[in-house]
Amino acid sequence: MNIKHLLKTILILLCIVAIFAVAMFGLNFLTGPIIEANNKGAEFAPLLAVMPEAENFEEVTSTLAGVPESVIAIYKETSGKGFVVRAKASTQYSKEPMEITFGITADGKICGIQLDVYTDSIDFRSKDANYIDSYLEKDSALADIGTVSGATYSSTAFKGAVSEGFAALITNSLIAEGVKSDAQILGEMIPTLAPGMLKTEEVAVSGNIEKAWKAGNDAGFAYVVKNGEASFLALVNATGACKVYDVAGADVTDAQSAIADEAKAAASASQKSYTEDLNTKITRLYETATDITPVEVSTFNTVVAAASFKVDGADYYGFYSRSIGFHQMDVYFVIDANGAIAKMDAKQFIFDEEYFGNFGGMDVGAYKGGFEGLTTETWSGEQAVIATATMTSNAMKQSTDDAFAAFNAIKGGAQ
Amino acid sequence: MKNFFKNCLLRGTPSMVLALGSGFVMASSADIRAALGMGAAVLISMLLTSIVVSAIHKFIPAYAKLPVYLIIITGFVSIIQMLMQAFFPIVVDMLGAHLAALAVSAVIYRDAEEVADHNGEWHSIKTALSTGLFLTVIMVICALIREILGNATIWGVEIPFLANYKVSALAGAFGAYLVLACVLAAIKKLTGAHEHLEEEDCE
Numbered sequence: 001m002n003i004k005h006l007l008k009t010i011l012i013l014l015c016i017v018a019i020f021a022v023a024m025f026g027l028n029f030l031t032g033p034i035i036e037a038n039n040k041g042a043e044f045a046p047l048l049a050v051m052p053e054a055e056n057f058e059e060v061t062s063t064l065a066g067v068p069e070s071v072i073a074i075y076k077e078t079s080g081k082g083f084v085v086r087a088k089a090s091t092q093y094s095k096e097p098m099e100i101t102f103g104i105t106a107d108g109k110i111c112g113i114q115l116d117v118y119t120d121s122i123d124f125r126s127k128d129a130n131y132i133d134s135y136l137e138k139d140s141a142l143a144d145i146g147t148v149s150g151a152t153y154s155s156t157a158f159k160g161a162v163s164e165g166f167a168a169l170i171t172n173s174l175i176a177e178g179v180k181s182d183a184q185i186l187g188e189m190i191p192t193l194a195p196g197m198l199k200t201e202e203v204a205v206s207g208n209i210e211k212a213w214k215a216g217n218d219a220g221f222a223y224v225v226k227n228g229e230a231s232f233l234a235l236v237n238a239t240g241a242c243k244v245y246d247v248a249g250a251d252v253t254d255a256q257s258a259i260a261d262e263a264k265a266a267a268s269a270s271q272k273s274y275t276e277d278l279n280t281k282i283t284r285l286y287e288t289a290t291d292i293t294p295v296e297v298s299t300f301n302t303v304v305a306a307a308s309f310k311v312d313g314a315d316y317y318g319f320y321s322r323s324i325g326f327h328q329m330d331v332y333f334v335i336d337a338n339g340a341i342a343k344m345d346a347k348q349f350i351f352d353e354e355y356f357g358n359f360g361g362m363d364v365g366a367y368k369g370g371f372e373g374l375t376t377e378t379w380s381g382e383q384a385v386i387a388t389a390t391m392t393s394n395a396m397k398q399s400t401d402d403a404f405a406a407f408n409a410i411k412g413g414a415q
Numbered sequence: 416m417k418n419f420f421k422n423c424l425l426r427g428t429p430s431m432v433l434a435l436g437s438g439f440v441m442a443s444s445a446d447i448r449a450a451l452g453m454g455a456a457v458l459i460s461m462l463l464t465s466i467v468v469s470a471i472h473k474f475i476p477a478y479a480k481l482p483v484y485l486i487i488i489t490g491f492v493s494i495i496q497m498l499m500q501a502f503f504p505i506v507v508d509m510l511g512a513h514l515a516a517l518a519v520s521a522v523i524y525r526d527a528e529e530v531a532d533h534n535g536e537w538h539s540i541k542t543a544l545s546t547g548l549f550l551t552v553i554m555v556i557c558a559l560i561r562e563i564l565g566n567a568t569i570w571g572v573e574i575p576f577l578a579n580y581k582v583s584a585l586a587g588a589f590g591a592y593l594v595l596a597c598v599l600a601a602i603k604k605l606t607g608a609h610e611h612l613e614e615e616d617c618e
Contacts, residue, residue, distance in 0.1 A: 005476055009479040012475060012483060013479070016483060016486050017486060020489075020493070023494060024490075024493060028497070031500065031501035034501035035497075035501050038501070
């Protein structure tokens with residue numbers, strides 16, 4: 001190949017490339033705006049699905065302050081009809097975060113809502129087909145929106161994402177905040193005041209009780225009780241202790257003893273007792289255990305039974321905690337009079353091992369032994385970690401924290 | 416006339432006879448809209464490529480033909496893709512990367528290299544048209560079978576009485592192979608066994 005042929009070839013290639021480049025450049029003037037409009041239409045399709053009467057949208061996320069991480073984007077309907085929020089939420093069962101799109105009218109009510117992405121192993125839509133539609137017409141108070149029985153975590157996450165979307169708009173004064181009823185305010189206090197009541201589900205009420213919830217892990221009951229015009233939140237734990245709070249979150253147990261008595265009576269009728277289970281466990285762990293006596297604890301955590309007992313004259317306390325990991329965890333602790341864990345055991349540590357793709361097994365004896373001797377000072381949480389079993393590790397950590405808290409409450413009144 | 420159609424059917428179905436382009440035939444035959452879109456893209460790009468190649472092939476040195484023809488094909492495919500993105504975005508979404516992959520399709524290159532490079536414009540146009548049209552026909556036949564029986568839809572619209580009887584496997588890769596094999600068998604039965612096809616057959 002001589003230089004002349006090479007140059008000719010290069011020239012031909014360049015000419016052809018130039019011709020196509022010019023053609024495509026010109027064509028881009030015609031198709032560019034149309035393609036952009038098509039892409040915009042595709043982007044706005046989920047927004048139109050929740051606000052069909054919208055004319056156009058403008059993303060305003062970057063112009064807003066205090067937008068939570070769970071809010072993916074906020075779009076303003078350009079003619080003033082309202083806003084569309086795209087939000088995400090995760091649960092411990094999520095492979096990927098669920099994604100939600102919902103429209104909020106200018107007067108602050110949900111006009112459309114849909115679940116765009118959902119990968120949780122438990123689908124709350126199959127357990128309550130009307131749950132998502134129950135959000136329609138609700139304002140930011142989300143009155144009467146509860147959780148789905150059997151899919152508590154995912155429905156709670158769904159509700160949380162919607163609430164955070166509302167909060168972003170309210171914080172920026174784009175919509176008015178919905179007014180919550182006292183019962184709703186009190187109900188929302190439960191996770192804070194009784195963090196051990198997991199997977200709460202609403203149950204039937206009677207008497208002065210306006211609303212009632214049962215902990216899915218049997219850690220107790222929560223009641224909204226009416227007294228005259230005021231409503232109060234009464235919490236009763238599995239050992240029978242009760243506390244009453246007003247809507248400001250103040251402890252009014254002493255002043256509202258009648259409410260406490262009514263709540264205790266209601267709870268005792270339905271509360272499953274774990275005292276016998278704990279006693280049996282204690283006698284298995286210590287064949288010489290004597291004077292096993294049930295103890296009421298004032299903590300509202302995952303401890304469902306507590307007992308004091310003696311072994312060879314020494315004082316011990318037994319605790320039965322029911323936290324939730326991959327499934328329900330049943331964990332027992334024996335703490336000596338000095339506050340050190342003497343023994344720890346559980347009905348089962350690892351559930352559905354096949355779920356853990358990388359789970360390499362665990363030395364149960366060594367794991368349990370690692371807890372012995374731990375006190376609140378030496379317990380860091382790291383001792384509960386089981387490699388590649390995060391959910392179980394977290395549950396074990398919660399149970400250990402709760403057992404120490406219950407012990408401290410018994411010994412010193414502090415929690 | 417009978418021979419013309421018989422041979423064009425074979426000429427127009429290179430994926431059946433020469434196993435060329437069977438990938439995009441299968442990828443495009445799950446939905447009639449995708450089949451028609453891909454058919455139109457193949458037809459137009461093949462036609463334009465043939466015209467250009469037959470017009471300039473004398474000026475292109477033999478050693479430069481491969482890159483030059485590929486640039487021409489890629490250019491036309493890109494232009495067609497831009498137009499389809501603007502006016503048929505749904506079809507582009509359905510075809511995905513397969514539309515862009517037409518640029519390196521052996522079917523179009525073969526048409527440019529074997530036909531347009533050795534013949535005049537008129538012959539090239541005829542061959543490109545017949546190949547493209549019959550390829551489209553074959554894709555639409557496959558799509559009709561797969562969309563109706565596999566998805567219980569036609570043109571994307573659900574066929575209610577078939578919804579409970581659809582054979583989902585037909586909509587997937589396995590179904591694509593199965594339907595293609597059946598259509599291939601039918602064509603072979605209709606036309607007789609043809610192991611080799613000469614360009615003159617289509618004249």
